[in-house]
Amino acid sequence: MATRHLALAASVLAICMVLTRATKPGFVARITVKGLDYARQEGIAALQKELAKLKLPDFSGSFKVKVLGKVRYTFYSLNLRSFQLPSSQIALIPNVGLKVSIANAFAQLTGKWKVKKRFLWLYNLFHKKIESSFRRTMEGKVCEAVTSFVTTKLQPYLQTLPVTAKIDKVAGIDYSLVAPPTATAQSLDVNLKGEFFSLAHRSAVPFAPPIMAFPVDHDRMVYFAASSYFFNTAGFVYHTAGVLLFEITDAMIPKEFKFHLNTSTFSAFIPQLEKMYPDKLMKLRIKTSSPPFLTIAPGNLSLTPVVDIQAYVILPNSSFVPIFLLSVTSSVSVKLMVTSAEIGGTLELGRLQLSLKHSDVGPFSVQLLQALMNFYGSSILIPRINALLREGFPLPLPARVQLSNLVIQPRQNFLLFGADVRYI
Template identity: 25%
Template sequence: MDPHKVFLMLVLPWLVAATTDSTPACKIRITRKGLELVKQEGLRFVEQELENLTIPDLSGNEGKFQYTISNVTVTDLQLALSDLHFQPKQHFVFYINNASISLSFQRKLLFWVFYDIGSINASAEGVFIKTEVRMAKDMAGRLKIANMTCEASIGDMQADFDGTLSSVYGFLGSFLITGMRYLLNRQICPLLNHAGLVLLNSVLNTVPVRKAVDNHTGIDYALLSDPDVTYDTLDMNFKGMFFHLKNENDTLPNLAVSPVIKEQDRMVYVGLSEYFFDSAIYAYYKADVLKINITEEKMPKDLELLLRTTYFGNILLLKPEIASAPLKLEFQVSSPPRFIIKPQSTTISVTATADIFLVPTDLPPEQLSSITMELKLGAKVLMKGKKLQVQLDVKRFRMYSNQSALESLALIPLQNPLKTLLQLVVMPIINERTKQGVEIPVPEGMDFIKETVTNHAGYIVIGGDIHFSTSLRDVIEKYRTAPSPQPTAAE
């Protein structure tokens, strides 16, 4: 055998597998506009965290003074200047400049035989905070804050003293303020590191990775690589593959074109390839749920009459009690449909069978015929909140008999009535199922608004803005005590 052919036979399966594993069917881009909204919500979160600063009690001796400072609380916070921006290749940079923090605390002072208690109001001015956050995928394919660096400094700190010993506080004041400044400065970064690595990661845990969509299928949203960050965007590549829950390894290889997102005008963009939809249809096909039964009471009367007329000869050969039995149509997809995305249209090619039965009471159904149908369905992709939905309608329809060409000719009068049945009865049932939708991989509390859908050759791009339907704080509080999700065997 030709050595080149041998080489191709050995290498080609590996290349296909490698392409399948590394080709994303779902891409998400966050732009600067989206980051600005995240900054606003994140700033509220940082304010709430800093307001909960816990500063330990301070006590000791200074010459003839004995002092204790306790119950330190933040009374006011002014974050005048702040910014959040992308930093290539995996980072966010967040900084606060020229902020002020007002504090109050209790004092107990002993000077010789004089004992004094009371409160002190202090303010930290010129507070500077800078954090760098590195994003990465974890072992399960989930987006995580992998690392944080933090710098914090306080430009100036002042305190107002009153009480019986106020005349001598000047001596002790600078010492106490220096101590308070040191303690406050040491608390800021640990608090923010915990907020990011623990609390914000608990929000990222709400993004679906590999989960059930319904009783039949699941979806795999594992990240294929670390996010790619430029000065203007953050791009994430997801597997975007559906699977049959009872046989998770029986999946289609991803040979589709990968989505390409070039736009930056909206806050968020989601790119979905044909494979995303094909894998969904394939999973439902393997679950054997792509079938619908239409009983006689749901048929238009003219269709029932046409069916009985068309198969009158077959019915005559049956027993009288069977010949008068109700009719039933059983529609079933005979091969996995194909989702086709073009710049001007989105369609699904379907080959199905329509089996026609008489259904006598207390007797087995009697099949009259089996019809092959070829359909082209128009597909409209929608985003509602963060659920992706597809609405279908019949664009083209033709049918022929599996028995003979002669019977195919006899079926011509059934063409339009059956198409009408599909449009008025079958498609509403299917659309009611697809209305349930599937979530895209974004954290809980975030929803899409003002969506637009753009078709390309082999993929679609959904652009939109986002808003927080639930505050970041509320999501964190909901999952604060919940354990981190355990990866499944498949993860």
């Protein structure tokens, strides 16, 4: 049977883990009172169903009655028809943690019983003589069932909460805890490392997470704060791995476009190129020269990447001849999107700023290439990058949990998004 408790699962896991050091988080998860109440409802509903499956043993005993002497009784063929837990509570204890309480359990059962000596008034002795024994038996079985529920259902479910998440062949995300959870009267905050790392060779990131001023919002069940550090470690890892590299060839350009990637097109800006390599196809190789960094401010997310563009002429034997190397900077606006389980985004390219780093075909004015490079960047490069970004990165959620009613707000140095949760 699947368990149903997002917030409680995350909270219990956080509290039970032993922490060896505390650092500033790159990612924070906040579970509000509303979220904890949802977890309580789902968890209690699951526990009730589990308790309804209890198999009660036969039990017997005896007691002494004046005149009659010792009376023996037996209860057998017991069948638990329902088990109700009408009163339960999850309370936040500031600077301590969570207090979970369950009270006023109610059970309805049927069965058979027999007594060695019968009199009409013997049934009235039940409450005085037998009820306490029967209650102890029931309580023992319930405690066994709750322990089994935690061991076989809750603990395996907690293990679905990712500590690390593999993204692709290059990188993963570290969602391990960096500090004890912080409880207030309104929420439980769980501080996570929130760092991308290389799967091939993990090394220290040369910058630290910023301070995040988490606002006092409690309308949603959960809130997440993803700092600029979280995103910028991604840029650092992929740049260091040398995979932030894209190539543009003429085959990528739709036939109806007039700016094809060949020496005939570029000869309008570099006249000597057509003379040196008449009617030849070209290729552009685009690679970051430094890690791209995301800046997050209220109402704005932007990148200012620095890339090198190496242009080649393709010879008839399919070899490549380098012709020039440009350094390019641009302001890139970023739109982040959160789905039911992932965070992704899209980029919009601003105007490029070009400078010539090297030329193998003599001097030429890079300003004349401005419009052409903007065309290739916005029409060919950015759509391909956006296709990758839309695939998204997984959020630290337990299995079968989805987010809904999402709200996203850029804050200073971090992205805040809140959501309600549902178990599917």
